[in-house]
Amino acid sequence: MPPEKIITLTTDFGYEDGYVGVVKGVILKICPQARTVDLSHEIQPWNISAASWILANSFNYFPEGTVHVAVVDPGVGTRRRFLLIEAGGYYFIGPDNGIFSGVLSLVSGDIRAFELTQTDYWLPEMSTSFHARDVFAPVAAHFVAGVAPENFGREIAKESLSYLPAREPKLKQDRLEGSVVYVDRFGNLITNIKRDMVKTASLCQVGKRSIGRIGQTYGSAEQGAPVAFVGSHGFLEIAVSQGRANEKLDAGVNTPVILFQRDPAVVKAE
Amino acid sequence: MPPEKIITLTTDFGYEDGYVGVVKGVILKICPQARTVDLSHEIQPWNISAASWILANSFNYFPEGTVHVAVVDPGVGTRRRFLLIEAGGYYFIGPDNGIFSGVLSLVSGDIRAFELTQTDYWLPEMSTSFHARDVFAPVAAHFVAGVAPENFGREIAKESLSYLPAREPKLKQDRLEGSVVYVDRFGNLITNIKRDMVKTASLCQVGKRSIGRIGQTYGSAEQGAPVAFVGSHGFLEIAVSQGRANEKLDAGVNTPVILFQRDPAVVKAE
Amino acid sequence: MPPEKIITLTTDFGYEDGYVGVVKGVILKICPQARTVDLSHEIQPWNISAASWILANSFNYFPEGTVHVAVVDPGVGTRRRFLLIEAGGYYFIGPDNGIFSGVLSLVSGDIRAFELTQTDYWLPEMSTSFHARDVFAPVAAHFVAGVAPENFGREIAKESLSYLPAREPKLKQDRLEGSVVYVDRFGNLITNIKRDMVKTASLCQVGKRSIGRIGQTYGSAEQGAPVAFVGSHGFLEIAVSQGRANEKLDAGVNTPVILFQRDPAVVKAE
Numbered sequence: 001m002p003p004e005k006i007i008t009l010t011t012d013f014g015y016e017d018g019y020v021g022v023v024k025g026v027i028l029k030i031c032p033q034a035r036t037v038d039l040s041h042e043i044q045p046w047n048i049s050a051a052s053w054i055l056a057n058s059f060n061y062f063p064e065g066t067v068h069v070a071v072v073d074p075g076v077g078t079r080r081r082f083l084l085i086e087a088g089g090y091y092f093i094g095p096d097n098g099i100f101s102g103v104l105s106l107v108s109g110d111i112r113a114f115e116l117t118q119t120d121y122w123l124p125e126m127s128t129s130f131h132a133r134d135v136f137a138p139v140a141a142h143f144v145a146g147v148a149p150e151n152f153g154r155e156i157a158k159e160s161l162s163y164l165p166a167r168e169p170k171l172k173q174d175r176l177e178g179s180v181v182y183v184d185r186f187g188n189l190i191t192n193i194k195r196d197m198v199k200t201a202s203l204c205q206v207g208k209r210s211i212g213r214i215g216q217t218y219g220s221a222e223q224g225a226p227v228a229f230v231g232s233h234g235f236l237e238i239a240v241s242q243g244r245a246n247e248k249l250d251a252g253v254n255t256p257v258i259l260f261q262r263d264p265a266v267v268k269a270e
Numbered sequence: 271m272p273p274e275k276i277i278t279l280t281t282d283f284g285y286e287d288g289y290v291g292v293v294k295g296v297i298l299k300i301c302p303q304a305r306t307v308d309l310s311h312e313i314q315p316w317n318i319s320a321a322s323w324i325l326a327n328s329f330n331y332f333p334e335g336t337v338h339v340a341v342v343d344p345g346v347g348t349r350r351r352f353l354l355i356e357a358g359g360y361y362f363i364g365p366d367n368g369i370f371s372g373v374l375s376l377v378s379g380d381i382r383a384f385e386l387t388q389t390d391y392w393l394p395e396m397s398t399s400f401h402a403r404d405v406f407a408p409v410a411a412h413f414v415a416g417v418a419p420e421n422f423g424r425e426i427a428k429e430s431l432s433y434l435p436a437r438e439p440k441l442k443q444d445r446l447e448g449s450v451v452y453v454d455r456f457g458n459l460i461t462n463i464k465r466d467m468v469k470t471a472s473l474c475q476v477g478k479r480s481i482g483r484i485g486q487t488y489g490s491a492e493q494g495a496p497v498a499f500v501g502s503h504g505f506l507e508i509a510v511s512q513g514r515a516n517e518k519l520d521a522g523v524n525t526p527v528i529l530f531q532r533d534p535a536v537v538k539a540e
Numbered sequence: 541m542p543p544e545k546i547i548t549l550t551t552d553f554g555y556e557d558g559y560v561g562v563v564k565g566v567i568l569k570i571c572p573q574a575r576t577v578d579l580s581h582e583i584q585p586w587n588i589s590a591a592s593w594i595l596a597n598s599f600n601y602f603p604e605g606t607v608h609v610a611v612v613d614p615g616v617g618t619r620r621r622f623l624l625i626e627a628g629g630y631y632f633i634g635p636d637n638g639i640f641s642g643v644l645s646l647v648s649g650d651i652r653a654f655e656l657t658q659t660d661y662w663l664p665e666m667s668t669s670f671h672a673r674d675v676f677a678p679v680a681a682h683f684v685a686g687v688a689p690e691n692f693g694r695e696i697a698k699e700s701l702s703y704l705p706a707r708e709p710k711l712k713q714d715r716l717e718g719s720v721v722y723v724d725r726f727g728n729l730i731t732n733i734k735r736d737m738v739k740t741a742s743l744c745q746v747g748k749r750s751i752g753r754i755g756q757t758y759g760s761a762e763q764g765a766p767v768a769f770v771g772s773h774g775f776l777e778i779a780v781s782q783g784r785a786n787e788k789l790d791a792g793v794n795t796p797v798i799l800f801q802r803d804p805a806v807v808k809a810e
Contacts, residue, residue: 004572008561014455015285015555016312018324021278024307025332032274032333037564042556045456046512054558061673062565063572074512077486128486129509130502133331185554186585216617216668232670239669242586242614284725285555286582288594291548294577295602302544302603315726316782344782347756398756399779400772403601 002065002091005031005144008058010039010051010070011132019130023069023137026123030141039068046074048099049164049253053182056102057233059090068103069132069140070094077128082116082135083161084143084152091143093136098164105166113161117153169193176259178236180206183252187244191257193236202259204228206238206249224248272335272361275304275414278328280321280340281402282313289400293339293407296393300411309338316344318369319434319523323452326372327503329360338373339402339410340364347398352386352405353431354413354422361413363406368434375436383431387423439463446529448506450476453522457514461527463506472529474498476508476519494518542605542631545574545684548598550591550610551672552583559670563609563677566663570681579608586614588639589704589793593722596642597773599630608643609672609680610634617668622656622675623701624683624692633680635671638704645706653701657693709733716799718776720746723792727784731797733776742799744768746778746789764788 007027013019020041027034039058043051051072059068073095081096088107092100093116104111116135119126121142123134139152149155169178169192178193189206204211206226214236215227223241226248231237236257240248249255277297283289290311297304309328313321321342329338343365351366358377362370363386374381386405389396391412393404409422419425439448439462448463459476474481481498484506491497493511496518501507506527510518519525547567553559564576579598583591591612599608613635621636628647632640633656644651656675659666661682663674679692689695709718709732718733729746744751751768754776761767763781766788771777776797780788789795 004568006568006572008565010558010561014312015308016310017454018280018310018328019454021280021307021309022328022331025278025328025336028274028276028307029331029333032276037561037568038555039561040556040558042554058558058562058565061562061569063569066565127502128499129507133502184557184559229668232667232673237669284582285578286580287724288550288580288598289724291550291577291579292598292601295548295598295606298544298546298577299601299603302546397772398769399777403772 002067002144004063004065005034006037006063006066007034007140007144008037008039008062008066008068009041010043010055010068010072011041012043012045012047012051012072013041013132015041019132023132026133026137027141030138031145034141034144037062043072046072048072048074048097050182051099052102052164055092055100056106059103060088062090064089065091067091067093067140067144069136070099071132071136072099073097073131076131080162081156082131082139084114084116084139084149085161086110086112086149093140093143095131096162098162100161101164104158104161104163111158112149113156113158114149115153115156118151121147121152167192169197174261176261178257178259180251180253180255180257183246186239187246188231189238189245189249189251189255189257190231190233191236191238193257193259195230195234198230198236198259199261202261204236204238205258205260206251207255209249211238272337272414274333274335275301276307276333276336277304277410277414278307278309278332278336278338279311280309280313280325280338280342281311282315282317282321282342283311283402285311289402293402296403296407297411300408301415304411304414307332313342316342318342318344318367320452321369322372322434325370326376329362329373330358332360334359335361337361337363337410337414339406340369341402341406342369343367343401346401350432351426352401352409354384354386354409354419355431356380356382356419363410363413365401366432368432370431371434374428374431374433381428382419383426383428384419385423385426388421391417391422437462439467444531446531448527448529450521450523450525450527453516456509457516458501459508459515459519459521459525459527460501460503461506461508463527463529465500465504468500468506468529469531472531474506474508475528475530476521477525479519481508542607542684544603544605545571546577546603546606547574547680547684548577548579548602548606548608549581550579550583550595550608550612551581552585552587552591552612553581553672555581559672563672566673566677567681570678571685574681574684577602583612586612588612588614588637590722591639592642592704595640596646599643600628602630604629605631607631607633607680607684609676610639611672611676612639613637613671616671620702621696622671622679624654624656624679624689625701626652626689631683633676633683636702638702640701641704644698644701644703651698652689653696653698654689655693655696658691661687661692707732709737714801716801718797718799720791720793720795720797723786726779727786728771729778729785729789729791729795729797730771730773731776731778733797733799735770735774738770738776738799739801742801744776744778745798745800746791747795749789751778
């Protein structure tokens, strides 16, 4: 039983329609001691990949045993499984559509997955389009209230879970070819190039534009100039001091980001 | 006394100015055990009707005894009453401007209404433009802290409360004429046609465009195609799978939605 | 030790990226009894002045002892101090960049300030770009958990703190020259002219446009017409009933707002 009864919520529901409030109401009605924390509800509608990325970069800042409910679900109402996953000391509840890919790729150790089928723990009336309210919220609430995972449905093989396509950088002779995987509110471009892949002597190129050598932080560059540095998520990030890197560099998710281990001009000349 | 001390907040205050935070501060200062839940603060400014609709579709997902504070109030500072209403096992606090119409139309059983006049339970300094902070929040906090409804002011007749104009669908010879009453973040068009008015054989028309027969859910249609189905609120809803129905169909609040019990072409030919 | 363990958060992080959720996770991991309240996370990126204004107009609506964490920090990663300030019965945690100017200008009585240097109370891994997560959140959590201010670093002189330039109205012979200091979600123009500077007989001019005499509230004017009145923050405010004053009057932050003690035409004619 998760000791702190903390349930985080990650959705694309937005804040205007009351959907998130209703989810919290359902949780509190079942388990008044539960405490909900919003991770994000402003994920671009149906962007499973963004939800997966946010969750992977956030889940382990919470107390161990926290239950993370994540629902970005373009396939709502069609056949896909409902999941409760135990991984890395945390719990994850949501649809089996790849939303937990990011987390699962990070966690070492045992992973247990359960398919939610026991309707006794769902709301009595089930809609075809709001499973966060009807299935995931009540299951999360019953779970933090003390119901064991096995009671929600049978255990399933972790190999059977849905994954999004992996987006790993490729190491070539003289370069590392990564890409932008997330653009945040500030327009910062966050890549899939991990801290330990970055050599400070490297030259960075975003799309077709050279950024120069890896810096330390926003303050490394003049206002308005782009800078590449290892960001707070532990990945190479391209930012513009007090500006928007995505606009300045005309870049977005999937834009190639290349690290040259030596100056490409020098390489060419040799 | 509401046992769980849960207070929900529904406003058009938005999230940028700190207004919602201040309301919560006022509540916590009076009753530190109170727990607030945001239902929505992104209601379109002054749209009482949207607030009423959200509240009506959300209030009873919360634990019984929950206090719902709702403040969308274009008439702030002019003469209209302040209310505390007990209805259907829940409590409602806000201005007497029709914002509770939706809830009151749904609740059966006793309804008690009180006019808030006892200034001892308000903030000492009263502004003319922020009654959520100065009146409604402190009253809600004192109420969950244990003050009886009678102490806030005299009981008034429920017939004297303000209501928004009713928007019920009309049944004609061969058709049911409803309309869109709410458009959500996803662009879904939610109508006033209830689940039990919908016959699955019906043909649905939005504005001047035919949608075809009633489906089951988003997944009933191909991506980009509109589909009509009974949505999570229990009303007929028109959506576009991974698209925006309001844009695709050039529709919004008050757009007519007609259900033909038989194919209109057939009707015409007969 | 702050008795209610309430921590408010004021940032420009927005709601989409999960940054705010992570800050709350860090707090709950260190002090599960802490309770966080969002003051605003939609402050315009890097707008320290807006954050200072919101904080100054909100902090004392919370229970005494509340800890206010405020992080709008264009200089993150460069050299500026981290602060814990005790003022007016409240606590403030954030960067030393002027974000607490508004609060400090209002508080009378003792002010104590500490420079956060004791890294034992920070997250073990320190990024260069997310100090809210790595420094301010953990310090706030340890503080409400009972760690004394002195343990986080040495006390520093309050005179050494950073302040934003003061924006006080100027009193001239026949007029008071103020300006707009904040524009809220509704487009209301909030000025730096305090309640006790306003004489009800005054004529108000915004930019080059005369608004007429000071009214009582939104309802004082016809729909669509501008009205000047003492708003809920205690400052002269210009609004348009059910409209946006900033657009109607083509005004924004720093637009001059002038109060004439007598009709300027009369003054001129004399």
